[in-house]
Amino acid sequence: MQKKQSRTLLIAIAILSLGTLPGCELGPHGDGKVETSSSGTSADMPTTSGVSTTSEQTTDAPPGETSSSTSEELTTSPSTSDESSSTTTPPSECGNRMHESGEECDDGNLESGDLCSFDCTREFVVFVTKQRFDGALQPQASRETDLGTGLEAVDGICQNAAKKFLPEESSTKFKAWLAGDALPSAPSSRFSEVLRTTTKPIHLLGTESDLLGVVIANGWVDLVDGHLQSAIDVTEERSFVDQSLNLTWVWTNVDPNGNRVNGNNCDQWSSNAMNKAPVITGSTLQSDEMWTQHTTPGGCEFYKHFYCFSQ
Numbered sequence: 001m002q003k004k005q006s007r008t009l010l011i012a013i014a015i016l017s018l019g020t021l022p023g024c025e026l027g028p029h030g031d032g033k034v035e036t037s038s039s040g041t042s043a044d045m046p047t048t049s050g051v052s053t054t055s056e057q058t059t060d061a062p063p064g065e066t067s068s069s070t071s072e073e074l075t076t077s078p079s080t081s082d083e084s085s086s087t088t089t090p091p092s093e094c095g096n097r098m099h100e101s102g103e104e105c106d107d108g109n110l111e112s113g114d115l116c117s118f119d120c121t122r123e124f125v126v127f128v129t130k131q132r133f134d135g136a137l138q139p140q141a142s143r144e145t146d147l148g149t150g151l152e153a154v155d156g157i158c159q160n161a162a163k164k165f166l167p168e169e170s171s172t173k174f175k176a177w178l179a180g181d182a183l184p185s186a187p188s189s190r191f192s193e194v195l196r197t198t199t200k201p202i203h204l205l206g207t208e209s210d211l212l213g214v215v216i217a218n219g220w221v222d223l224v225d226g227h228l229q230s231a232i233d234v235t236e237e238r239s240f241v242d243q244s245l246n247l248t249w250v251w252t253n254v255d256p257n258g259n260r261v262n263g264n265n266c267d268q269w270s271s272n273a274m275n276k277a278p279v280i281t282g283s284t285l286q287s288d289e290m291w292t293q294h295t296t297p298g299g300c301e302f303y304k305h306f307y308c309f310s311q
């Protein structure tokens with residue numbers, strides 16, 4: 001009997017001791033149940049046991065996500081936004097053939113004298129046709145080619161010649177330094193407004209030994225003041241035109257100011273008859289006003305070059 005009493009006493013001591021152990025306490029309602037808690041904040045927890053830990057972890061997480069992924073997002077999101085802001089505004093690189101912010105053009109190289117300068121600024125280019133043509137636009141090298149007649153046909157000659165050096169995707173237009181029959185048919189009126197108002201350098205097409213291209217004028221005003229910084233003597237093949245005197249003439253009918261000189265134009269560039277009035281010509285050897293208006297006009301039956309300007 002005494003043995004049984006002492007056993008009961010031992011059990012009672014054991015139960016009391018359990019209540020003082022960390023993480024173990026008696027149920028709040030004193031029902032004798034032992035509840036476990038990892039946090040020790042059982043007072044804030046629901047009385048239903050066994051789910052308290054899990055419910056605490058998932059309360060703030062959206063459905064389907066765990067709290068650990070939420071905290072991952074929080075820690076990685078600042079670096080992600082840094083990366084996205086740096087990829088949306090990368091520094092422009094001149095010469096990568098991509099037209100980017102701050103660039104007027106990008107032709108994939110760092111050379112000037114080819115319509116797009118070393119710093120990706122648009123530039124104007126002029127060349128003289130390698131081929132010579134008579135007053136009916138028959139090329140000296142081949143009499144069989146029908147190029148049409150008139151100013152537009154000569155512009156076409158320039159455009160066709162420019163294909164020699166223009167990138168395939170280029171949309172740059174070229175026009176001839178040439179006047180027709182009507183009064184507003186000279187470069188001072190029929191050239192693009194962009195060119196007629198530019199203050200940018202107008203380059204001679206770069207040669208193979210000087211890819212930069214010599215500047216012939218610093219803007220339109222400089223071009224039409226009667227004096228070039230250099231004669232226009234480079235062809236679309238980036239080579240110098242033949243310097244033999246009788247091979248250096250250029251059809252123009254244009255004065256140094258870019259205006260039409262007179263009505264003599266080989267019947268609007270359609271006739272190579274010998275009886276036509278001589279036409280004003282320029283010279284690829286000259287950089288004074290005779291670059292466009294030489295003292296010696298030329299007969300329509302002779303072959304001469306054309307000056308071509310990018311627009």
Ligand SMILES: [Ca+2]
Binds near residue numbers: 103
């Ligand atoms: Ca670029």
Ligand SMILES: [Ca+2]
Binds near residue numbers: 109114115117
């Ligand atoms: Ca270039």
